[in-house]
Amino acid sequence: MTSVYHSRPSLSNITKLTLEGRSDISDSDLEFISKHCVSLSYLNLKGCSSVTDISISNLILRCIKLHSIVVCDTSFGTNSIQALCSGISKLGNSSASHFGDRHLDSLASSLQTLHMGRCKGVDETSLLELMSQAKLLKSLSLRGTHLVDDALYNFSGSSLEMxxxxxxxxxxxxxxxxxxxxxxxxxxxxxxxxxxxxxERDTRGVEFSxxxxxxxxxxxxxxxxxxxxxxxxxxxxxxxxxxxxxxxxxxxxxxxxxxxxxxxxxxxxxxxxxxxxxxxxxxxxxxxxxxxxxxxxxxxxxxxxxxxxxxxxxxxxxxxxxxxxxKILRLERVTPWMTNHDLVLLTQNCANLVELSLIGCTFLNTDSQLIISQGWPGLTSVHLEDCGGITSEGITSLFNNTALEDLLLRHNGPGLQRNFILDAASKMPMLRQVSLDLCDASDGDFDIPDYADRYFLSTVKIARCKSKRCTLDLNCTQARRQAVHEETLVLVWNSKNLTRTVVKERL
The missing domain is CATH 3.80.10.10 (Ribonuclease Inhibitor)
Structure with a gap:
């Protein structure tokens, strides 16, 4: 962005801009975009966690040709909705005259796509106003928001496809x-x-049958x-x-x-x-x-x-x-009987998998790595959790899956070396995301790569467990202890730096 600033660009003809997942995009970047990309009709800011509601609203006020907005998992909130619902004539922009008789319409009235999933900054009142104006919407995502019935009843559009x-x-x-x-x-x-x-209940509180x-x-x-x-x-x-x-x-x-x-x-x-x-x-x-x-x-x-x-x-x-x-197979807590022989049969009958997730296959062992890497050499995503002893002797064959972009290994045996993350990034050039558990670290911890040595890694998640007493076993005179999730360290690299976050959720 810095080089673009110094080049003093003229107004851009860009109509579609996707910045999904760019946590390094800041308010100043959005301000620059809103000044020079006035022709934008489609904008995707999904996961741009560093931009504020105010900066998004200012961009909306300036880019009056927008008809598709994707802002899931951002700070998109009441200010942005006010910008969408305000009349175009209030923007002080000469371009408003091109709208003819519709110059008093709000931007919301011409929206075709609006995805604002998990935007917690949007309150019920704002949603009511937005739904009453967004009559041309074809694609609408409100997942995980404060959506209530009144907002849906206020929606008068008839063009929804999604x-x-x-x-x-x-x-x-x-x-x-x-x-x-x-x-x-x-x-x-x-x-x-x-x-x-x-x-449903009637006025006396009696449930209908x-x-x-x-x-x-x-x-x-x-x-x-x-x-x-x-x-x-x-x-x-x-x-x-x-x-x-x-x-x-x-x-x-x-x-x-x-x-x-x-x-x-x-x-x-x-x-x-x-x-x-x-x-x-x-x-x-x-x-x-x-x-x-x-x-x-x-x-x-x-x-x-x-x-x-x-x-x-x-x-x-x-x-x-x-x-x-x-192409995609997920067997999670449904095949506890699976053995290496069964895994071989899967590679033969489902030969073209690109995504594999196995959870709870406790009979698998370190030889399963070779079966997976040879049977599905084109895998881009592998999730293995609670699968016996697959990593009890470290990684021997999975590194051969050079197309892997997403790798999750948890509770499969404490054989992963301290330098596993750097080793995986160097041997699998497409790797973007790694998810691990300290239970599988042979030395009890993992080394975090330097910024320059991470190759193309963008996200690392390291879960940590704690020991908890289990009293359900009545036949045992002394209650045994089991490992339960405590927290997850999330490491995210962007074009500028490394961000470390510790969350209680098991990501």
């Missing part, structure tokens, strides 16, 4: 209101909405929309699948999260109800070999499969059919 309201406190009727008015909806994410299908909003929402979805992607949790059941059949014939991706309960009958219907599925993500469901074999045999276009924390009895028999199109 809506993400995951992890908010909305209810079924308010979402049904959006669905009824937007028949072109193709992508819906309402996962983690705990109030979505709560039972059936939550009518659940039936209303799924009936409207099935009758109104032709969905391509859906993610639901609470309230998603066999009834929902039946009601959504008309909307699911073109469905390509389905995610069932915590709170959803399809049951065996619904899961058996999945391949026939959604014959075009390319991605299946099941969390906390009850599955069996027969269900998995049915899914594998019928969905020949399947590219992504995630089974996470599911119950039931599945075996290697579920994976004996060849899946040449499968």
């Amino acid at each position: 809506l993400d309201v995951s992890n908010t406190m909305i209810s079924g009727p308010s979402l049904a209101h959006i669905v009824r008015g937007n028949s072109g909806l193709k992508f819906l994410n309402a996962r983690g909405c705990k109030k979505l299908f709560q039972q 059936f939550p009518y909003s659940c039936e209303e929402l799924f009936t409207d979805l099935g009758r109104t929309c032709k969905l391509e992607e859906i993610a639901l949790g609470w309230g998603f059941s066999y009834f929902a699948l039946e009601a959504l059949k008309p909307a699911f014939m073109s469905l390509k991706s389905i995610t069932v999260g915590l709170g959803g309960s399809l049951g065996e009958n619904a899961l058996r219907l999945l391949p026939t109800t959604c014959p075009m599925l390319e991605s299946v993500n099941l969390h906390f469901q009850v599955i069996s070999d027969s269900i998995m074999i049915s899914i594998m045999a019928s969905l020949r276009k399947l590219e992504a499969l995630a089974l996470c924390y599911c119950l039931g009895d599945i075996s290697i028999s579920s994976f004996k059919l060849p899946l040449p199109n499968l």
Whole structure:
């Protein structure tokens, strides 16, 4: 940016600008952009954590041609929304005259894309005003915000194709209101909405025998929309699948999260109800070999499969059919029986994987590294956690996966050397992110590379555990101790420096 400042540039013709993940972008950089990139129509600041709400609002006030804004995980807040909702005529910009009769309209009224997921600085009042003006939106993400029903009821647009309201406190009727008015909806994410299908109460506080909003929402979805992607949790059941059949014939991706309960009958219907599925993500469901074999045999276009924390009895028999199109495989706490022999079979039947995640495969050992590196040489992401002794003797073969960009190794054996991070970065030229646990460090710690020696690493996460007494074992006279997560050290390099942050979350 410094060299650009000194070159005294004229006004730029750039219309689309993406700065996603650039934590080094500052308020002064945004001010420079707002002065010289007045033609911007698309702006992506996702994850730009150093810019403030005020600087984003000033940019919005100056770049009046913006119709697409992506500001997830930033300080985007009430000031920015006020800038979006203020009339263009108030900006003091001569360009406003080009809008003719619409010169009094706000920028919000012409927005087509607005993604503001996890922007906690936006209050309920601001959201109400924004939703009342954003009538042309096609793509809207409000995940993890302070979204309430009134804001959705205030939305009068009819052009939505994508809506993400995951992890908010909305209810079924308010979402049904959006669905009824937007028949072109193709992508819906309402996962983690705990109030979505709560039972309704009458004025005396007596619960109805059936939550009518659940039936209303799924009936409207099935009758109104032709969905391509859906993610639901609470309230998603066999009834929902039946009601959504008309909307699911073109469905390509389905995610069932915590709170959803399809049951065996619904899961058996999945391949026939959604014959075009390319991605299946099941969390906390009850599955069996027969269900998995049915899914594998019928969905020949399947590219992504995630089974996470599911119950039931599945075996290697579920994976004996060849899946040449499968690119992403996540088996998390569902295959504790997996051995090296089973892993070999997976490499043969799922030969084209680029992303692999295995959690809780305790029978795997250090020889599994060679199986993974030879069976899937094109892997770009590997997550291995609680997988026996894979790293008990250090890393011997995984370094051969030179395409790796994302590597997670946790609780797989205390064999990783102190210089592991630098070693991995030097041997895997595409590596961008590494996630480790001090439990796996042979010397109890890892060396942090110098800024110049990090190669292309941008993020390192190091988790630390603490010993906690476990009193659940009643047969043991002395309570045993187990390791539980305590904190995570997050290291982020940008073009200027290294930022260290310690968080309690297990990232």
